[in-house]
Amino acid sequence: MKLTLNVWRQAGPDAEGRMQRYEAPDVSPEMSFLEMLDVVNQRLEENGEEPIVFDHDCREGICGACSLMIDGVAHGPQAATTACQLHMRHFKDGDEITIEPWRAAAFPVLKDLMVDRSAFDRIIQSGGYISINTGSAPDANEVLVPKVDADQAFEAAACIGCGACVAQCPNGAAQLFTSAKVSHLGLVPQGQPERDQRVVSMVAQMEAEAFGSCTNHRECEAVCPKEISIDFIARMNRDYLKARIMSRAK
Amino acid sequence: MPLNAKIPSGPIEQKWDRHRFDLKLVNPANKRKFDIIMVGTGLAGGSAAATLAELGYNVKAFCFQDSPRRAHSIAAQGGINAAKNYQNDGDSIYRLFYDTVKGGDYRSREANVHRLAQVSVNIIDQCAAQGVPFAREYGGTLDNRSFGGAQVSRTFYARGQTGQQLLLGAYQALERQIGAGKVTMYPRTEMLDVVLIDGRARGIVTRDLITGEVSSHAADAVVLATGGYSNVFFLSTNAKNCNVTAIWRAHRRGAHFANPCFTQIHPTCIPVSGDYQSKLTLMSESLRNDGRIWVPKTKGDERPANQIPEAERDYYLERKYPSFGNLVPRDVASRNAKEVCDEGQGVGPSGLGVYLDFAEAIGRLGKEAISERYGNLFEMYEKITGEDPYEVPMRIYPALHYTMGGLWVDYNLMTSVEGLYAIGEANFSDHGANRLGASALMQGLADGYFVLPYTIGDYLSKHMDEKVTTDHPAFAATEAEVRDRTEKLLAIDGSRTVDSFHRELGKLMWDHCGMNRNDAGLRLALEKISALEEEFWRDVKVVGSSDTVNQSLEKAGRVADFFELAKLMCYDALERTESCGGHFREESQTPEGEALRNDEDFSYVSAWGYNPDGAPQLTKEDLEFEYVKLTQRSYK
Ligand SMILES: Cc1cc2nc3c(=O)[nH]c(=O)nc-3n(C[C@H](O)[C@H](O)[C@H](O)COP(=O)(O)OP(=O)(O)OC[C@H]3O[C@@H](n4cnc5c(N)ncnc54)[C@H](O)[C@@H]3O)c2cc1C
Numbered sequence A: 001m002k003l004t005l006n007v008w009r010q011a012g013p014d015a016e017g018r019m020q021r022y023e024a025p026d027v028s029p030e031m032s033f034l035e036m037l038d039v040v041n042q043r044l045e046e047n048g049e050e051p052i053v054f055d056h057d058c059r060e061g062i063c064g065a066c067s068l069m070i071d072g073v074a075h076g077p078q079a080a081t082t083a084c085q086l087h088m089r090h091f092k093d094g095d096e097i098t099i100e101p102w103r104a105a106a107f108p109v110l111k112d113l114m115v116d117r118s119a120f121d122r123i124i125q126s127g128g129y130i131s132i133n134t135g136s137a138p139d140a141n142e143v144l145v146p147k148v149d150a151d152q153a154f155e156a157a158a159c160i161g162c163g164a165c166v167a168q169c170p171n172g173a174a175q176l177f178t179s180a181k182v183s184h185l186g187l188v189p190q191g192q193p194e195r196d197q198r199v200v201s202m203v204a205q206m207e208a209e210a211f212g213s214c215t216n217h218r219e220c221e222a223v224c225p226k227e228i229s230i231d232f233i234a235r236m237n238r239d240y241l242k243a244r245i246m247s248r249a250k
Numbered sequence B: 001m002p003l004n005a006k007i008p009s010g011p012i013e014q015k016w017d018r019h020r021f022d023l024k025l026v027n028p029a030n031k032r033k034f035d036i037i038m039v040g041t042g043l044a045g046g047s048a049a050a051t052l053a054e055l056g057y058n059v060k061a062f063c064f065q066d067s068p069r070r071a072h073s074i075a076a077q078g079g080i081n082a083a084k085n086y087q088n089d090g091d092s093i094y095r096l097f098y099d100t101v102k103g104g105d106y107r108s109r110e111a112n113v114h115r116l117a118q119v120s121v122n123i124i125d126q127c128a129a130q131g132v133p134f135a136r137e138y139g140g141t142l143d144n145r146s147f148g149g150a151q152v153s154r155t156f157y158a159r160g161q162t163g164q165q166l167l168l169g170a171y172q173a174l175e176r177q178i179g180a181g182k183v184t185m186y187p188r189t190e191m192l193d194v195v196l197i198d199g200r201a202r203g204i205v206t207r208d209l210i211t212g213e214v215s216s217h218a219a220d221a222v223v224l225a226t227g228g229y230s231n232v233f234f235l236s237t238n239a240k241n242c243n244v245t246a247i248w249r250a251h252r253r254g255a256h257f258a259n260p261c262f263t264q265i266h267p268t269c270i271p272v273s274g275d276y277q278s279k280l281t282l283m284s285e286s287l288r289n290d291g292r293i294w295v296p297k298t299k300g301d302e303r304p305a306n307q308i309p310e311a312e313r314d315y316y317l318e319r320k321y322p323s324f325g326n327l328v329p330r331d332v333a334s335r336n337a338k339e340v341c342d343e344g345q346g347v348g349p350s351g352l353g354v355y356l357d358f359a360e361a362i363g364r365l366g367k368e369a370i371s372e373r374y375g376n377l378f379e380m381y382e383k384i385t386g387e388d389p390y391e392v393p394m395r396i397y398p399a400l401h402y403t404m405g406g407l408w409v410d411y412n413l414m415t416s417v418e419g420l421y422a423i424g425e426a427n428f429s430d431h432g433a434n435r436l437g438a439s440a441l442m443q444g445l446a447d448g449y450f451v452l453p454y455t456i457g458d459y460l461s462k463h464m465d466e467k468v469t470t471d472h473p474a475f476a477a478t479e480a481e482v483r484d485r486t487e488k489l490l491a492i493d494g495s496r497t498v499d500s501f502h503r504e505l506g507k508l509m510w511d512h513c514g515m516n517r518n519d520a521g522l523r524l525a526l527e528k529i530s531a532l533e534e535e536f537w538r539d540v541k542v543v544g545s546s547d548t549v550n551q552s553l554e555k556a557g558r559v560a561d562f563f564e565l566a567k568l569m570c571y572d573a574l575e576r577t578e579s580c581g582g583h584f585r586e587e588s589q590t591p592e593g594e595a596l597r598n599d600e601d602f603s604y605v606s607a608w609g610y611n612p613d614g615a616p617q618l619t620k621e622d623l624e625f626e627y628v629k630l631t632q633r634s635y636k
């Protein structure tokens, strides 16, 4: 099939960007979205033009690197699917597709479709872990974890840190990402000792970054490729209040 | 120069404990005087960097992704082995040790493998304490599954995302140390060379992938945890950016490269769909528990699968291996798939595919039971191919998956360059000629959490107060080399893209140094690779400049190193005229067509030294088997 692409090109963090039109005349429905871009890039390079820069690595929907706004939707039209797992059979001949980077104050564009998501790492640094030095762990079966808790913790831990939630949110809020980690660790017994401190520190860091605040648009949940539930945001808010009221956390 | 593996003496059960006692310690107050460079923050590097920082060392860690959480380890699906014997089914450290040496087709070191089995139990404890959401039984204890033909259930898992959850555990431990100021993290930074001073590794030269800036970093020791090199084949199940550059640059500086031709091909991957294909996707091995593999008996039969009557199907694995059937090991399943496709019985548009059919299992167990077992895999398959495996059989084909070879290391995980260590998939250490399922995660974390943090202290304790800074002329000289190479790649301005060269190289390797290898093919490959490499350096086109994000330039540097590696792999495959594990030399097979080992002549590790002027130089490290009895495998 034959497609037309409108792609955001931006030479560097401080450069001005613009949309650029490209023709993609020979797209096969079996291609993944990123393979379609590979083919476009291949042709650009052959013509001596700089290829379109975008982040990607695993191409299996698990590393969280790919980060494309496709026709205004983070990761594109297919639910629960990252851009790298989206295949061209979901488009039709003659379609015009707009491709942009994540747009959020906290994720500055580095080049073309590549953004800086290091704010997420800093949120984890602020408390998204269990403090247990190597070698000091008890036997794994000494601490029992009810299956329901383990399963629910897994649902939260499945977050791939891609940032689609932030990109889709009209406020650029990072509640879904932050609450997923707060909930994962708050649901397992090993995470209890630091539970109050963790939520307070992580929320503080989230607020210190350029993320907006959550006003319950729920768009984050709708685009999350791992279908992380916004129930975790409610959970985080409860934990936060409790920690504040009990003021066990600094 | 002979290589000394430094294997401790004494009975195998006591070697590691004794060795740990004999290792010199760095006292706590002195640890903060040492700087350690960690290149790579996947499972191996992430766990090591965190642990070393906890001990008090200063760590500088590097990765090329934008965050350590995205390392290729994230993609591991199946699980991680450990000799916990929680299932009370007769597992033990000794059994895991035995299975791993045997599974590696007797080409690994007994002492290393025993240590791996020993620390495997600590890994699970550590990960559970970090909050890794492993699968649980209703009573709250950890669940296990059996994996990769093992007769015991020793694989711990977190749904189909074990690698992700283990990596996030290590990543969180690492981020904690970054927050505490003990680790300085350099994401989006690629190491392009090691710096040696007086024969010792004293630092690295890197390129910032955003600004293009080339810089130097000095340290007391350098650790490479940079993963495997399956992408030399272009198409593999590895993440797109996995590459060999870090360990290849180290090899060029004097680190021996061990068993480069030992690569693992996974039988159940989604076949190539077209020439734009950028990578291959693994479908878990567990599918073979219920799926039946077949091809049409008639060559070129173009009827849809469900219109081919039972009598006209060849269930070739069940036919040839009545006792193991569809569950034969990875290499046997892979070779047989290739064979039937080479015969013209392959299915799908390219003819390079075989059916993995669930109709019988669905009939027997019901759709629901099958969906419970494999639902997520079926979904993934449908996303990629647009076909519904509940209705039509899956099509699968083997693909490159893992590299057992890597930098040669001694028992302490030090390479043949003083002060340079290699851990995780980047080293060659524990899997011999074939890795068992769920053992790579185990090895990466064993190296990172429990082995390197001890052994590196012994080396450091002998080198107190020997600081160097990046003012040493060796850094400037190495930086100049790195810059020259970058500029050279940009200056060629030829007519072919990097990817087109990489694809062609991959095809050559797949055809001649892939599943089946023979003397004539390997020699031909060596010639063709050299010719292609020559063309690359004459005609590659790398657009853009070096002072900005330039993904073509990144790829060009990596492909240049893949060329050199590819030749070494062919040399190695040529030299090893036996078949063993993933290495199948057509000249060495049993009358039934199975791999035939030659223990008399080949019980050694091939450690290759770099030779800028010609053929690489081979050093053999003889392998001795005191505990495990060598037998030929048979799955008939
Ligand atoms: C699809 C798939 C499924 C798998 N499933 C399983 C499984 O179920 N069980 C199992 O045991 N194993 C499995 N494996 C194998 C296992 O995942 C890997 O062997 C293992 O994760 C490798 O870990 P590592 O830490 O050595 O390397 P990686 O995770 O590859 O990390 C490499 C690191 O090095 C960095 N790096 C590399 N080069 C440079 C450079 N030049 N400069 C700076 N940084 C650099 C990268 O950025 C990254 O941080 C699977 C593999 C694949 C492909």
Ligand code: FES
Pocket (backbone or CB within 6 Å): A055, A056, A057, A058, A059, A060, A061, A062, A063, A064, A065, A066, A082, A083, A084, A085
């Ligand atoms: S490239 Fe890894 S999730 Fe898309």
